[in-house]
Amino acid sequence: MKQIWVYVEQHEGQLAPISKELLLMGRVLADRLHGQLAALLLGDNIAGFISALAGLKIDNIYMIDSSALGFYHPLIFTENIINLTNQFGQPDMILFGATYLGRDLAPAVAARLATGCAADCCGLDLDEDENLLQIVPGLGGTVYGTIVTPHCRPQVATIKPGMLDTSEDLTEASALAIGAPQLHQLEAVLPDRVEAIKLIEARPKPIKEEKLEGARRIVAGGAGIGGKEGWTLLENLAEQIEAAVGATRPAIDEGWADHDLMIGQSGKTVKPELYFGIGISGDMMHMVGIKGKGVRVAINTDPKAPIFQHVDYGIVADYQELVPALLDALQKRSPNS
């Protein structure tokens, strides 16, 4: 029977959103393959966390609870995943979130098992031969690519948070009768050279106000903004219409915007009611991060910019003229209109 393993991440006892998405998607895939779904739980003092998985229709939980797993140590975590494959057999696939940990651990596990790893997937599906179709934004970000690992198992992938379709009608349809998960506990194994990585100090990152992810309105800028001054114009517009500011990678590389403002494959996934894309060409790398049925407007000087295929309203114009005119009109409008 085909086994699907999901590496489960938690932070301070809370199930990571991506892990929940993967467990829901893993269930759908397992049912289509007439297989089983397992959650991999590695950490220190995590027994109480099992209850967080209640209701997720998991067949097996493989848990390694050890003080050696108190922080993410690449060698120890990799060795313990490999040990799970030794103990329970090679699964058909192992799915990780495209988080710091997942993007470090998944390729290492894949290399140890001489198999493939698809990075930063935004969609998963199966073909008729039961290969996992791993959808990633492709070359240059203008298209999607389908990555397949046809001759090696397990199929290893990291999946971007917020990208999978885990809508209820999909996941409920797969409601096979699954009893309570079977818990398998293992001792941690320690590889050579564990002492080569020592934790000296860990401190929580300052919690930043998440302006982008919940924003109702977003004004996003790209390379076409052209400079810091233009960026200020964009920020003024955002402030005027009570929108959060977003950016593409080129705008961030230019230093106009902070890395936290990146929308897209390498950044945030957003779901605004209104999205303004200004000076953005419309690479999939960026567009893939904009979800939902909100209204989208693009302003770009290039009528052939791909962004015009992904918006409701397109304006071929120089933003340096249009945005000041818009700010002007916004200030003049009556407050009650």
Place this chain on the structure above:
Amino acid sequence: MRPLRIAVCVKPVPDPKQSNTLKIDPATKTLVRTGIPLVINPLDKNALEAAIKLKAGGGTVSVFSMAPPTAESTLTETLAMGADEAFLLSDRAFAGGDTLATARVLVAGIQKQDPYDLILCGAESFDGGTAQVGPQIAVLLGLPWVTRVFQLSRSNDEQLAAAIEDEHVIRELLVEMPLVITVEASLNQPRRISLMGVVAARKKTITVYNAADLGVDPAEVGLGGSPTQTWDYFSPSSDKKVEMWQGSSQELARELIQKLGL
């Protein structure tokens, strides 16, 4: 402190500043690179800068790159920045390799030399962006690794202090060589190439190795040796039907406010 032997893995990538001109050949499903100049992957420059700083006071910095012969000029750039020698791992058999097949070639090149204390890579490439080659090199070399380091300094003969951050926590680590480290852009500011560097680079060598020189199994490298394959590319379907607006800035501004309820 004892001098270090440092290897830096470098990937030539299409110039990010011109990436919007990248096209895909619909027949071969590969990137059309013609006319787009190759540059050193931005984060690999940070790795090289870190290597040059760590070797101050003696030691060796060797650059390794799996690339077509046309990439030689980007390797010359690494020598002008301050690397001591460069190895271009180049063979038709390497073409189309995924991250694991690429890591195998780089590891074969690295293992052909005397052992290194430290192997540095950029955290990810600008074009592929998978961030997988660094950890996979480490696994194949049997070395520990730490990814996405944003602070790095020498602590003593055998250890380095490194800082990393995940989604929630910043961690200060003490790591022991030999190991593999991948670096973030915020680690340092890569130096600009000086005229003196360009002159010095002329006296340094770029050694080219092919598959036979490296003794790699052709079945393990390139497209054929890659566990992952790209089956197709497709344009994302969009249910959006765009309505294009025209007019003066004032007219457009009014229409925006009205239609969008601003």
